[in-house]
Amino acid sequence: MNLLIKNGTVINAGGRRNCDVAVMGGKIISVGQGLKPGVKTEIVDASGLFVLPGAIDAHTHFELDFGLFSSADDFFTGTKAAACGGVTTIIDFVTPNKGESLINAFKKRKLTADSKVCIDYSLHMGLSEVNDNVINEMADVVKHGVPSFKVFTTYAFRITDEEFTRTLTRAKELNALVMVHAEDHEELEANRAKFISEGKTNAWHHYLSRPEEVEAKAVKNVIKLAKNTGASIYIVHLACAEGLKAVEEAQSEGYPIYAETCPQYLNFTCDVYKRPDGKNFVCSPPIKGKESRDALWDSIKNKKNINTIATDHCPFNTFDKDYGKDDFTMIPNGVMGVENLYPYMLSQASKGIISFERAVELCSANPAKIFRLSPKKGSITQGADADIVLYDPKKNFTISQKNMHSTIDYTIWEGTELKGYPVCTYSRGELIYNNGEFLGKAGHGKFIARR
Numbered sequence: 001m002n003l004l005i006k007n008g009t010v011i012n013a014g015g016r017r018n019c020d021v022a023v024m025g026g027k028i029i030s031v032g033q034g035l036k037p038g039v040k041t042e043i044v045d046a047s048g049l050f051v052l053p054g055a056i057d058a059h060t061h062f063e064l065d066f067g068l069f070s071s072a073d074d075f076f077t078g079t080k081a082a083a084c085g086g087v088t089t090i091i092d093f094v095t096p097n098k099g100e101s102l103i104n105a106f107k108k109r110k111l112t113a114d115s116k117v118c119i120d121y122s123l124h125m126g127l128s129e130v131n132d133n134v135i136n137e138m139a140d141v142v143k144h145g146v147p148s149f150k151v152f153t154t155y156a157f158r159i160t161d162e163e164f165t166r167t168l169t170r171a172k173e174l175n176a177l178v179m180v181h182a183e184d185h186e187e188l189e190a191n192r193a194k195f196i197s198e199g200k201t202n203a204w205h206h207y208l209s210r211p212e213e214v215e216a217k218a219v220k221n222v223i224k225l226a227k228n229t230g231a232s233i234y235i236v237h238l239a240c241a242e243g244l245k246a247v248e249e250a251q252s253e254g255y256p257i258y259a260e261t262c263p264q265y266l267n268f269t270c271d272v273y274k275r276p277d278g279k280n281f282v283c284s285p286p287i288k289g290k291e292s293r294d295a296l297w298d299s300i301k302n303k304k305n306i307n308t309i310a311t312d313h314c315p316f317n318t319f320d321k322d323y324g325k326d327d328f329t330m331i332p333n334g335v336m337g338v339e340n341l342y343p344y345m346l347s348q349a350s351k352g353i354i355s356f357e358r359a360v361e362l363c364s365a366n367p368a369k370i371f372r373l374s375p376k377k378g379s380i381t382q383g384a385d386a387d388i389v390l391y392d393p394k395k396n397f398t399i400s401q402k403n404m405h406s407t408i409d410y411t412i413w414e415g416t417e418l419k420g421y422p423v424c425t426y427s428r429g430e431l432i433y434n435n436g437e438f439l440g441k442a443g444h445g446k447f448i449a450r451r
């Protein structure tokens with residue numbers, strides 16, 4: 001064996017035990033007590049530390065072209081930041097232009113990512129239109145290891161209910177998952193136009209134009225359409241209580257409906273949009289009121305209708321956000337989080353809000369299962385990739401732009417105090433992060449074709 005992690009507490013979604021983890025050739029070859037090293041084995045003493053599967057952030061937007069703007073992190077800086085926050089796999093998006101072949105867009109995106117990624121990655125296929133060509137190409141996309149398609153009910157590339165149903169029907173035949181960004185386009189556009197015409201231009205009106213009901217209406221609609229087809233959907237960045245209730249009902253009726261939320265919806269409320277730096281928090285859907293935040297936490301803790309936590313990492317530097325300082329509709333949408341996901345959720349565990357097992361389930365085991373990365377990813381078990389995080393539950397950490405590893409010139413998480421912090425990250429057995437220092441390299445990460 002190359003590496004033996006001794007005396008730690010191994011925590012998987014299903015439970016914990018004090019034992020050693022042996023690694024060889026990038027894989028976990030044994031998990032057990034009293035494992036003996038070979039002559040050349042590197043031994044790491046993990047006494048007092050938790051040994052966790054690396055997190056899987058199933059929703060990132062690295063180097064995303066957003067018209068006038070491009071998201072600030074590329075595949076190198078984004079995966080570097082991820083590694084430093086204990087994320088060992090990300091799933092990003094292919095965003096084909098209208099009329100472009102999905103497979104060509106996939107190949108281009110993969111080429112962009114391959115030489116830059118420091119951790120393993122996979123891709124979802126975004127659909128900006130639905131027509132015969134797109135429907136026909138979906139099978140080929142799945143064959144290339146991309147069995148998840150993402151659609152939007154708003155933005156210029158939104159699809160209609162009819163197109164959504166067509167996508168669901170085809171996805172069901174292909175045993176693929178449809179991810180959906182759900183906000184009611186007509187309502188939010190009407191709100192935006194009204195506010196702008198009234199001279200109400202600050203970031204608070206971003207929230208007011210896309211409040212709880214705008215999201216809930218779309219969530220209920222996509223669930224209704226999914227139920228009609230029996231297809232499986234995954235609602236990304238769910239942020240409102242009423243939408244969550246609809247998910248809860250559909251899940252209790254046995255429909256294959258999954259829900260993701262993000263740390264920004266769990267930590268903040270819409271009051272951030274009243275702050276002088278409110279524009280920096282602009283993302284869609286916007287962060288909602290306290291009632292929604294409480295409902296999300298209730299689900300995470302008790303009802304378990306939230307299946308995953310991902311980040312929707314899509315940051316823009318302040319000079320880009322400033323573009324909309326006099327008109328909230330011009331603020332590029334998106335916030336950062338890939339380096340904060342696991343530390344934030346694990347800190348909630350350290351503070352006793354949820355168990356460590358639940359944090360691991362939401363951030364690693366469930367995304368691995370839902371997006372077909374398991375058994376390679378998502379657990380510390382024999383045969384899995386050695387994507388391992390050593391976590392110190394006693395280390396206090398205050399988030400600041402200065403101690404983050406992406407290129408962005410601010411963080412919405414500035415000053416957030418965490419209890420516990422990842423101290424080491426291994427990607428397939430290689431140490432890529434050690435106590436604040438990034439040790440990985442571009443191109444180490446591999447594309448994972450999901451079967």
Ligand code: URP
Nearest residue numbers: 181283284312314333334
């Ligand atoms: O504001 C956001 N979320 N930007 C990223 C694109 C998306 O809608 O997921």
Ligand code: ZN
Nearest residue numbers: 181236284285
């Ligand atoms: Zn979205």
Ligand code: ZN
Nearest residue numbers: 059061312314
């Ligand atoms: Zn997104």
